[in-house]
Amino acid sequence: MSSTNKAPEKAKKSSLKDRGNLFEIAMQQVSKAADVIKLDPKVRNILAQPKNELIINFPVQMDDGSWKMFKGYRVQHNNMLGPYKGGMRYHHEANLDEMKALAAWMTYKSALHDIPFGGGKGGVKVASGELSMREKERLTRRFTHALGNNIGPEWDIPAPDVGTDGQVMVWMMDTYMNVAGYNDKNAVRRVVTGKTIISGGSHGRSEATGLGLVYCIEEWARDKKFNLDGCTFTVQGFGNVGSHLANLLTKRGAVMVGVGDHGGYIANPEGINPHKLLQYMAGKGTVAKYQGAAEITREQFFGLECDLFVPAALELEIGVDEANLLKCKLICEGANGPTYPEAEEILLKRGVDIIPDVLANSGGVVVSYYEWLQNKRSERWELEEVRGRLAKRMATTYQAVRQCALHRKVDMRTAVYCIALERLQQAYAERGIFP
Ligand code: NAD
DSSP: OOOOOOOHHHHSSSOGSSOOOHHHHHHHHHHHHHHTOOOOOOHHHHHOOOSSSEEEEEEOOTTSOOOOEEEEEEEEEESSSSSSEEEEEEEOOOOOOHHHHHHHHHHHHHHTTTTTTEEEEEEEEOOOGSOOHHHHHHHHHHHHHHHHHBBBBBTEEEEEEETOOHHHHHHHHHHHHSSSSGGGGGGGGSSSSSSTTTTOOOTTTTTTHHHHHHHHHHHHHHHHHHOOTOEEEEEOOOOOOHHHHHHHHHHHHOOOEEEEETTTTEEEETTTHHHHHHHHHHHSSSSHHHHTTEEOOOHHTTTOOSSSEEOOSSSSOHHHHHHHHOHHHHHHEHHHHHHHHHHHHHHHTTEEEEEEEEHTTTTHHHHHHHHHHHHHHHOOHHHHHHHHHHHHHHHHHHHHHHHHHHHHHHHHHHHHHHHHHHHHHHHHHHHHHOO
């Protein structure tokens, strides 16, 4: 559980392969909390590796008639508290260590909120933007079929992540339903969450991660007596998480002064309208060259004057250089694992608050749980009910983390893991190891 990562130079590079081992970084974070709570070494050893790591090579017919081989992953980290749960990512840099880290973070997210799920993650190594819709559908259905009983409504429940969305989840669900047998067909609808509404999704699921971030920011602002109305923020990544977050924060009076994605970065001190930017994005596929703002470099983006910064792109984007550039008061981590441990140290020393990923972006898994429950009970909850439940849960968990951080004199990230590890430890203590 030690990091071999060299953050300063590597954080600038765009390839994940150059960025150190994400799983080692995740374990380093967990290890710090395990020391604080004096975690039982047996439990520490169990959690140091995923339970199952599945790699599947499968063929897909492309639109030109050729067949191409793809590599798919499903990592099941832990199911002590409930079925494995976690996203499916389609990305050209997908790799096993990344999946292992993301799966572990899911275990801690569910345990932190005390929802009856474990942790898993998976996906396919593919540049999803280069696939036609038909190719994406064939790839999804073939991958789902190849996964077979390695996923299931009470065993392992996928959800959307980078490069996947509600449509991909519906293809997964439909493929799984079609081999389930007539009697079970509708009962297995909850094999995936994050579906479109008409196909069994929950109201409020697509905005849930962004909204969960906003609820955390509101709790922080309340504690700090900070007025969100009129404050400024920047966002890295303008996909599902980043765009919803930007919309919801803007509705609360905050002003987006900078944003960036894989295509480039833009800024406007007068504010960028997230709704108009989303319309522009729908045509161009990137925020770059949007007329309502000036083009800036990545370095300039990280150096922008703002109150809040929300990383909502990929992992390990905040290295030592970025930590020294950032001028914000708060970083609320929308992305999973955006910050190198070395960078976090610098930021905390500089007095920048960090709401860590496992807490900040957990709104998605919380509402996924609500979707799974609605499917299980054949219910449909109103949007306001989903939002109300999410608001209460995020606020309660945020305050529990804050209290733990104060009580144990640790940072928020360590406090998150302390709470989650204590729940997992208790479950292992009660159940023991079979046989
Ligand atoms: P998405 O695919 O909808 O969006 C990803 C965004 O990141 C896009 O705007 C893309 O252009 C940008 N991006 C990609 N590479 C980049 C680079 N090198 N530099 C700058 N920007 C880059 O994905 P999403 O669902 O919004 O997920 C974003 C992050 O949030 C991921 O870390 C994901 O694991 C995490 N997350 C997502 C959810 C969810 O419910 N979708 C839940 C929890 C955590």
